[in-house]
Amino acid sequence: MVEGQGSTQAPERPLPPHVTTPLLTLITARSMDEDYAHVAQKRAAAGDVRPRTSRPHWTSVLAIAVLGVLAAVVAAQTDRQAPVDELSRAALIEQIDSRSAELRSLQAQVGDLTRSNAALASRNTTIQGQLDDIGTRVQRAELNTGHAVVRGPGVRITVDNAPDAGVDNEVLDEDLATLVDGLWEAGAEAIAVNDQRLNVLGGIRNTNRAIHVNGRPVLAPYVVSAIGDPRTLQARLLETSQGQQWFGLVNGYGFLYEAENVDDIRLPAAPERALRDVIELNADPDGGPDGEGSTP
Incomplete structure (x- = not known):
């Protein structure tokens, strides 16, 4: 090489657009350009060279x-x-x-x-x-x-006239009353004669030769049922004055007497009776109040 002579180099040329443009963009642009060119050629062939402006549809x-x-x-x-x-x-x-x-x-x-x-x-x-x-x-x-049905243990006593008793030797109302009073005194809690419950409003009465209990006739043999302690009731009856009097009648008139302890005796309620002569403690006979401390 000779000193002083310079070397020359050809300048580099840029790459064409179809090389640098992305493939998808290039395909889309070319297709649209070709479509527009085709439409423009058809319009030119038809003699319509005026530009078309888009108008809104009615x-x-x-x-x-x-x-x-x-x-x-x-x-x-x-x-x-x-x-x-x-x-x-x-x-x-x-x-x-x-x-x-x-x-x-x-x-x-x-x-x-x-x-x-x-x-x-x-x-x-x-x-x-x-x-x-x-x-x-x-x-x-x-x-x-006595106005309620009761049941419990006690003693059942059967009394009857003597086998050869005459009219004067029969069991009377007062004889049965003596036996009943002796049972009350001995500790009996409830008593009935031939299923007729005794209480303060009832009683034993003779009407001619028939005995009436609570106003109803009863016939011999007379069954006296008493609820109480069967272990002591008969023994206490012998100790009472009424009981001793009763056993004296049994021995004197020859009454038939039989007593047995019973585990369960049921006695009916006494019949109800209207009070005729009893008034309340704080009322006068005329029906007005007459309590203690009231002035006449």
Whole structure:
């Protein structure tokens, strides 16, 4: 190489667009360019060289107009309906307040009724206890007065006239009364003669030759049933004055006498009788109050 002479190099040329452009973009552009070129050639062949401007279709204009009218109608109805909606909202709020007040009133009534029910239940329990106590007292009074059916262990005594007894040697009402009084004194709790329960309102009476108990005739043999302690009742009868008198009658008149202990004796209730001459302690015979401390 000779010094002083420079070497020359050809400048590099840029790559063509079809090389640098992405393949997908290139395909899309070329297809659209070819379509536009084809349409332009057809128009030129037909002699139409004026550029075409896009005009809106009349249906689109009509649709836009309809939408505008509908929007205006909706806006007008909304403005017109606003006062009605406000009134409806106020009425609804008023109804809610009214129903809330009614609910509070009903809740207060429920509370009052609950407390009243609890008070009534407590009172009912008290009254029921009083009724049970009264029932027990009535039952005890019925047992003591003979107006209730009773059962229990005791003694059954059979009494009959002597086999060869005459009219003057028969068992009389007073003889049976002596035996009954002796049994009461010996500890008997309930007594019946031929299933006729004895109490303070009944009695043993002679009518001619027949003996009547509680006003009903009874015939020999006479069965005297007494509820009490069977272990001691007969022995105590012998110790009482009425019992000794009775056994004296048995030996003197030859009455037939047979006694046995029974584990279970059932006695009926005494018949009820109306009180004719008994008045309450705090009432006068005329029916007016006459208690202690009252002035005549």
